[in-house]
Amino acid sequence: MEGEILSNRYEIKERIGEGGMALVYKAKDRLLHRWVAIKVLRDQYASDLDFVERFRREAQAAASLSHPNVVNIYDVGEVHDTHYIVMEYVRGINLKELIRQEGKLAPAQSVDIALQVAAALGHAHRNHLVHRDIKPHNILITDEGRVKVTDFGIARAASSATLTQTGLVIGSVHYFSPEQARGGITSDQSDIYSLGIVLYEMLTGRVPFTGETPIAVALQQLQEPVPSPRKIEPGIPIALENVIIKALAKEPRERFASADEFMLALQKTGLGTGGPIEWENGQEGEWVEDPEAATRMVPRAGLGEATRIHGVEREENVGNGKSPRSSKKRRTKTFIFLFVLAFLGGLFWAISYLPQLIFPAEVTVPDISGLTVDEARIALEKRGLKLAVDKEVENAEIPAGRIIRQDPAANRRVKEGRTIWVVVSSGPRLAQVPDVVGLHVDEAKELIVEAGLRVGMETPVFEPTVLQEYVVSQSPQSGTFLEAGLAVDLMVSMADTERPFVVVPNLKGQPLEEAKASIRRLGLAIGNVWSDSDPTQAAWAIIAHKPSAGEWVPQGSAVDFVYNSRGTGQPAQRPPRGVFPEGNSGADPEALEPDDAALGQGVKGGVREASVQVTIPPGPDQEVVVVVVDDLGAREAYRGIHPGETTVTRHVRGYGSDARIQVYIDNFKVSETGFPE
Numbered sequence: 001m002e003g004e005i006l007s008n009r010y011e012i013k014e015r016i017g018e019g020g021m022a023l024v025y026k027a028k029d030r031l032l033h034r035w036v037a038i039k040v041l042r043d044q045y046a047s048d049l050d051f052v053e054r055f056r057r058e059a060q061a062a063a064s065l066s067h068p069n070v071v072n073i074y075d076v077g078e079v080h081d082t083h084y085i086v087m088e089y090v091r092g093i094n095l096k097e098l099i100r101q102e103g104k105l106a107p108a109q110s111v112d113i114a115l116q117v118a119a120a121l122g123h124a125h126r127n128h129l130v131h132r133d134i135k136p137h138n139i140l141i142t143d144e145g146r147v148k149v150t151d152f153g154i155a156r157a158a159s160s161a162t163l164t165q166t167g168l169v170i171g172s173v174h175y176f177s178p179e180q181a182r183g184g185i186t187s188d189q190s191d192i193y194s195l196g197i198v199l200y201e202m203l204t205g206r207v208p209f210t211g212e213t214p215i216a217v218a219l220q221q222l223q224e225p226v227p228s229p230r231k232i233e234p235g236i237p238i239a240l241e242n243v244i245i246k247a248l249a250k251e252p253r254e255r256f257a258s259a260d261e262f263m264l265a266l267q268k269t270g271l272g273t274g275g276p277i278e279w280e281n282g283q284e285g286e287w288v289e290d291p292e293a294a295t296r297m298v299p300r301a302g303l304g305e306a307t308r309i310h311g312v313e314r315e316e317n318v319g320n321g322k323s324p325r326s327s328k329k330r331r332t333k334t335f336i337f338l339f340v341l342a343f344l345g346g347l348f349w350a351i352s353y354l355p356q357l358i359f360p361a362e363v364t365v366p367d368i369s370g371l372t373v374d375e376a377r378i379a380l381e382k383r384g385l386k387l388a389v390d391k392e393v394e395n396a397e398i399p400a401g402r403i404i405r406q407d408p409a410a411n412r413r414v415k416e417g418r419t420i421w422v423v424v425s426s427g428p429r430l431a432q433v434p435d436v437v438g439l440h441v442d443e444a445k446e447l448i449v450e451a452g453l454r455v456g457m458e459t460p461v462f463e464p465t466v467l468q469e470y471v472v473s474q475s476p477q478s479g480t481f482l483e484a485g486l487a488v489d490l491m492v493s494m495a496d497t498e499r500p501f502v503v504v505p506n507l508k509g510q511p512l513e514e515a516k517a518s519i520r521r522l523g524l525a526i527g528n529v530w531s532d533s534d535p536t537q538a539a540w541a542i543i544a545h546k547p548s549a550g551e552w553v554p555q556g557s558a559v560d561f562v563y564n565s566r567g568t569g570q571p572a573q574r575p576p577r578g579v580f581p582e583g584n585s586g587a588d589p590e591a592l593e594p595d596d597a598a599l600g601q602g603v604k605g606g607v608r609e610a611s612v613q614v615t616i617p618p619g620p621d622q623e624v625v626v627v628v629v630d631d632l633g634a635r636e637a638y639r640g641i642h643p644g645e646t647t648v649t650r651h652v653r654g655y656g657s658d659a660r661i662q663v664y665i666d667n668f669k670v671s672e673t674g675f676p677e
Contacts, residue, residue: 010036011030093140094139103205117134118263122258203236365406375617390422452485454487504549509541528560608657624665631658
């Protein structure tokens with residue numbers, strides 16, 4: 001939209017941000033001659049009445065607020081099905097960018113920011129509005145240090161129902177409250193919980209709960225206790241940690257009753273550098289420095305106090321013997337001297353710097369592919385270059401928000417000040433899982449395919465309350481958003497046939513031959529047999545098996561085994577009879593040694609090994625997770641936190657010919673490869 005003029009007034013200059021529903025542009029108000037920010041609803045949602053209504057509700061909610069810590073709303077309009085909101089243009093960065101730059105913030109700075117955010121929330125709550133999406137991305141910090149809260153896009157009037165919509169959790173999973181995670185009613189305490197998470201991240205540089213999937217994070221929000229921030233950063237005062245723990249209580253009634261109560265608790269810690277705070281309801285005040293004691297609150301003049309006016313005495317030049325004419329001559333000489341000094345300074349600047357402006361130096365374009373837009377902008381600014389987003393495209397391989405390609409290309413020589421255009425990934429195309437429980441399996445398959453997904457495993461179960469060939473349950477649940485092309489597994493009702501089901505026993509730790517005998521007695525078959533090395537187990541002991549203990553499987557199903565090839569300091573034993581697959585059954589058991597090459601041959605592909613090398617992109621410390629998906633299922637092979645621009649190498653092992661390796665950096669999948677042949 002760059003270059004367009006909305007309503008014959010707002011001239012779009014450049015895109016400066018984006019959200020789930022809208023794009024944000026910097027624009028010039030040609031009527032009032034000021035810079036503004038314009039949020040424009042994405043084209044794909046303009047025809048959706050629900051999205052348009054939510055977009056308008058954002059403007060109405062935010063426009064009703066008037067507070068120095070809330071981004072002002074100037075105008076709302078629609079031009080040719082383009083819905084937009086005109087907002088205050090804030091010069092600065094958001095809190096997430098500040099945390100990424102600094103790693104973590106000092107306690108005094110963190111308390112100052114939290115106090116201003118709490119003041120904004122207190123004002124909103126008194127106007128019956130719950131923000132519902134407090135996170136560092138929605139907290140802007142101006143160049144003067146003023147905090148501004150933005151994006152009331154999912155706020156609703158507290159007096160109306162605030163249940164999370166069916167199948168759609170509103171908010172950001174790392175920051176929303178337990179009641180939002182379970183789809184309950186949100187309240188003022190929900191915003192206080194989210195602000196507690198933000199304060200935790202400012203002080204430690206990380207959020208308290210992380211996981212491989214949003215569902216995993218949401219379950220931690222519901223069930224796991226908050227990790228102590230002082231264990232991560234011992235320099236955090238105990239009083240401040242107590243404030244955080246209370247704000248992050250699982251039950252809303254155990255948190256602070258209001259934003260004002262939260263602010264008072266922060267003030268009692270004695271931290272803060274004196275940033276301005278907007279109080280209401282008769283508690284208006286400002287921070288002042290007391291050299292004899294900790295920072296305190298000094299009340300401003302009340303409405304009933306009389307305003308005092310102090311006059312300024314005029315000094316009379318009586319009897320000094322100097323005439324007004326002499327004073328005028330001195331002022332004229334001083335003015336001439338300052339003018340000449342300014343002229344010479346300007347001339348010196350022109351001689352020194354004007355050639356650089358006319359003939360800028362050349363710089364090498366860095367490789368910014370794979371970086372986020374913010375990271376790329378910082379890397380380019382270090383070289384004196386600018387960044388502009390050309391377009392966004394769907395890409396299943398590159399995470400959303402990261403750069404796919406750039407123009408000019410990396411390592412090109414260009415003039416300083418040149419704009420580098422980039423194409424950004426919007427992530428894979430997402431599809432919503434339909435609700436197929438209770439439908440015939442054929443109808444369920446059609447709905448899944450129509451949604452852009454595919455049918456995964458169909459597991460027969462005996463469920464007497466459900467008709468045969470009807471879906472009993474599904475995974476993932478309906479309403480979940482998946483990457484297009486992923487599978488939906490179904491549990492389908494079946495008749496109680498002559499082939500009964502049996503429960504797989506726990507075979508871990510048993511000798512291999514005894515485990516085989518147990519399986520055969522249950523009417524199950526021997527599947528893949530792999531070896532591995534576990535110094536904590538005896539030789540030939542079962543390390544793992546699939547299906548796992550406690551699973552119901554039909555008789556005749558195959559069970560795969562992983563056994564230990566070497567014991568705890570024990571000499572290698574001769575393999576017992578029946579260990580090797582049929583291809584080795586003719587070998588002399590007395591001549592066989594249990595080395596990895598021989599023992600690693602399974603019935604359907606054997607053991608595969610590979611070295612995984614992961615390069616962490618530039619930036620702060622990031623979490624690396626390596627997952628192996630093989631015939632035994634999916635399991636985490638490695639997890640660790642490493643600094644940016646470092647390389648991690650790990651040796652992993654997979655079972656079966658279709659084993660694959662997945663690598664995640666900060667919850668984003670960066671690669672998926674198979675094991676080498």
